[in-house]
Amino acid sequence: MxxxxxxxxxxxxxxxxxxxxxxxxxxxxxKIGRSIFSNELKRNFSRKGDFFVMWGYNHSWYAKSDINFKGPGYDFTLRDVVANDRQTKLSWKYLEPSSLSIPQFNFHFGYFIKDNYSISLGWDHMKYVMDIPQKVKIDGHIDATVSEPGIPTGRYAGVYNGEMLEVGPDMLRFEHTDGLNYASAELERYDDIWVAYSQRTSLTMETGIGAGLVVPRTDAHLFDVGKNNYWNIAGYGVSAKLGFKFYILKGLYLQNSTKVGYIDLTKIHTTGRNDIDGASQKIKYIQNYTVLGFQF
Known part of the structure; x- marks a missing residue:
């Protein structure tokens, strides 16, 4: 009993x-964030309060855009201009500390305000190069001499209303190659796709939106007059992104993301006579980047 x-x-x-x-x-x-994926194994730790920093490289594609050039004696718009980025060839420059900013790069650092939300500040260094020569439609007028002191325009002088014009190097060279810099603040959300039993390795989907200032250094020559201008705040940009982060270790990750963006530039430097000559354009782009990051 x-x-x-x-x-x-x-x-x-x-x-x-x-x-x-x-x-x-x-x-x-x-209290970890909810994932939109029905993964069986979930994280047993929270990322809230973590910081992160990442560095990597990008490749960009640009939609056709209109570019308006305006100053004394001219006001014309080139329609549906084709442009591309300028990738630095794969070399040791990608590893040399003194040359890290030469290729098209992405640098971001941020903070997890919740387990599955973060805010970040970053610098996307893209490059934009107008194809020369190319045929485009043109609207507006170009006098026999433009700007002050006068620059002769030769065969390009005239009044235009949608005619096709072959733009040659004697008329224009136009590129943001040092570069088309997008300084942004971004808000990101994370959803775990897969978590290892060890909790050290995982795959996470990232989505986000951003907005910021665009600070190009424009190398422009209009009718053989111009310069590689200094950086200036020329406009603003907005963006959205989708990517995947693979945590190699709990703090070390490799990420690949695709970003779509819209840029509105109203104060582009051209001939170097910035008080009288300038250009404006709106750019739509897709950017893909791969970065290595550390979370702590």
Whole structure:
């Protein structure tokens, strides 16, 4: 009979102990973000309060855009201009500390305000090069001499209303090659796709939106007059992105993302006579980038 009472006591005591453990575990368990994916294994830690920094390289594609050039004696718009980026050939420049900013790069650092939300500041260094020569439609007027002091325009002088014009190097060279710099603040959301049993390796989807200033250094020559201008705040940009982060270790990750963006530039430097000559354009782009990051 005593053995029976002892057995009942041990059974009740073990259930109380188990319940206390479950309560303690429930209280101490981090509140991790919900994932839109029904992954069976979830993280047992929270990323809230973590910082991160990342560096990598990008490749960009640009939609056709209109570019307006305006100054004394001219006001014309080139329609549906074709442009491309300018990738630096794969070399040791990608690893030399003194040359890290030469290729098209992305640098961002940020902070997790929640387990699955972060804010970040970053610098996307893209390059934009107008194809020369190319045939485009042109609207507006070009006088025999433009700007002050006067620059002769030769065969390009005239009044235009949608005619096709072959733009040659004697008329224009136009590129943002040092570069088309997008300084932005971004808000990101994360959804775990897969988490390893070790909790050290995982695959996460990132989505985000951003906005910021565009600071190009424009190398422009209009009718053989111009310069590689200094950086200036020429406009603004907005963007949205989708990417995937593979955590190699709990803090080290490799990320590939695609960003779509819109840029409105109203104060582009051209001939170097910035008080009288200038250009404006709106650019739509797609950017893909791969970065290596560390979270701490």
């Amino acid at each position: 005593k053995k029976y009472y002892l057995f009942v006591f041990l059974l009740v005591f073990s259930k109380k102990l188990s319940a206390q453990q479950n309560i303690t575990t429930s209280v101490n368990r981090p």
